[in-house]
Amino acid sequence: MSSGQKTVTVFLTLIGGLLLVILGLYESWPLWAWAAAAVSLLTAPVLAIRFADGREEPFPAEFMPDLPVPPVERRELRISDVALPSAADDYDFLFSATVRWCPVSAPAGSPPVNASGLAVDALLARARAVTALRSPTRSSLVQHELNGVLGTMQEDSSGRVQAMALEVSLALSDRDQERLAALASVRKDEAVWEHERKFEQSRRTYLGEDVLRDTGSAVVWWLHRNDDRVDRTVKDIGLLAQLTSAANNQDVDEKFRHLVERPPEEGPGIPPIGTPAPPTGPGGAPGTAPGEAAPPTSPAGAGLGDAFAQLVHAAGLGPEDPVVSLLAGQVAGTLRYLDGDPAAEIHTRFGSSPGRPSPHVNGAGPAGPPPPAESVPF
Template identity: 60%
Template sequence: MSSDRKTVTVFLAVICGLLLAIVDVWFGWPLWGLPILAAVPALVAVALLARAGRRRRGVPPGLEPYLPVEPVERRSMRVSEVALPSTIEDYDFRFTATVRWCPVDGATGVPVVNPGGLAVQAVLQRARQITELRDARRSSLVQRELDGALGIMEPDASGLVLAMAEEVTLTLTEHDQARLDKLASVRKDEQVWEHERKWEQSRRAYLGDDVLKDPGSAVIWWLVKNDDHVERTVGDLGLLAQLSSAANNEDVPDRFRHLVPYPEPEPESEQAVHPGNAHVDEYTASYGSPTGEPFHEPTAGDRFEAFLRAADFKEGDPRRDLFALQVAKLVSAHGNTEVADDLEQRFRTPGEVDPEEPDPGFEN
């Protein structure tokens, strides 16, 4: 019972006592009855006060946890964009939250402190213990984990404040997020390429080491592929033999050579090896190698002699030597004396007169 209700109870008891006294005087009751009449309101007042006290103390022990708790004074501070480490080097989380704290009851002999700083330090330390073990690519998942871990009031290391965090946000910088997205895309493309490469290697090994290792294996493979169409497989025997031989860098076996649809080319001749040098083969066939050694690159004289034969200048024809000497003069006049000397040695007959020099026995 409150003090106001106690005052009202006493006041009513006094009024009742006065009313009883007036009634006693009015009816002429004996004087010894006055104390009795005055005690009755006092006893009633005492009984009411005792009953109120028992009611106040009569709360069952089982209901005490459900009684309203006195409000605790809480203070808050906003922290923004605090860098917290992750498992990936140089990729830090950006932590933003509202830190709430309250002082610990019963702390005595405490020096002057900054409770807000202690609370923020405690929250960041708890958050760092989680983020430094988490992948930076899972920022949204780690944020939900921090919501639960930091949502409980816990004392700091000094035991002076209780701290928690609300409205937690955990992100990466825009550039870091773009880099991680690009790395993830490249890594996925690399995995796809690696699988495709292994698949291609497997197919090559299957075709080279099993299917096309010899014509017989190629025929069996082709027969299975064509649903046991024997006639079609027989018609493709030559093609399969040529294909398996090419796959193994070998010639087509003689027993399949007559079935090959595309015959092997004839060996290249000397003329094909040296295109445009047909006159060289003619010179070699007519005169052979001057030293008796294998074929060598023809000289200018060799080529000119082949030209004379192609121009139908017969051996022993005086016009042949005369024409050759005239060409040698022209070549010498243009500064190529080595070729000119070779032509003169080849086509000048001993004792023959230079066609451009006058005959010494001729006189005007």
């Protein structure tokens, strides 16, 4: 009799004894009934044990050896940083996940397989079909998509395992992330530049082909821009005519030419003081003496002598006027204290010379420093 059978026998004996006690108390049994119930209660389990011991075991213990418990197959595997293609060439996603699988019953005679390898290959094929169509700049969005696509147990192509993925992670390498950020910045700058270029081109087209097409269009546009101020627009017609002709590479129209302001004409050059006066012909007309060539004229320079000559001419003084020598002496005396004697040219060209009287002011001596030994004639 096994230990399980003995436990059941003891349990039934206790239950039967409790039932007999309850029944005896309820029926108020006499003493002899209690004794009979006790004897029957003790005899029943003994007979049951002896009957069970007399039966033979269907499977003797020598035919049931203790076999070792087979090891439990591990059905999870972590994979990390597996490169998967993206929609952009040379930019791969780095895929990480926990692969979980379970074997599928195989028909008799099927060869043994590496279930974990089949499961990982099936998961990577499913993930690659998704990432190959996605942009590498959307790695976080594609990661959540893969969590949904790979979150269902599906059989592999051989039909030997079912696999799914947990804790999916998808990212790009740091260098690729920097390159994509730089390319995105350049594309944005290029788009802004292209927009600005088209805007500028549109403005030039508007001004050249519409506003400045002719003077009338320019006048109407200018009248609108000046809040319908007719007086100001009328004053600017000449300027608008010039602008229109310049924009179209044409001369100003004849009917607007009288409105165009002309620059003042330059008069003849004023010869500097000290240049011999050209001889005059009959009637005071400029000319040359008979048999003499016209004297060359010296162009106006930028020195102090030329500037002083312009001052004398503007004051209306003649070349032989004694006041010129007086002024030259005073200016040279004033400037002689500067480094380099910048008034030397004035004193040399306009100082007193033989044949030119030295002026006196109120009986005083000649004003200014004495002339040099040699003096250039005026």
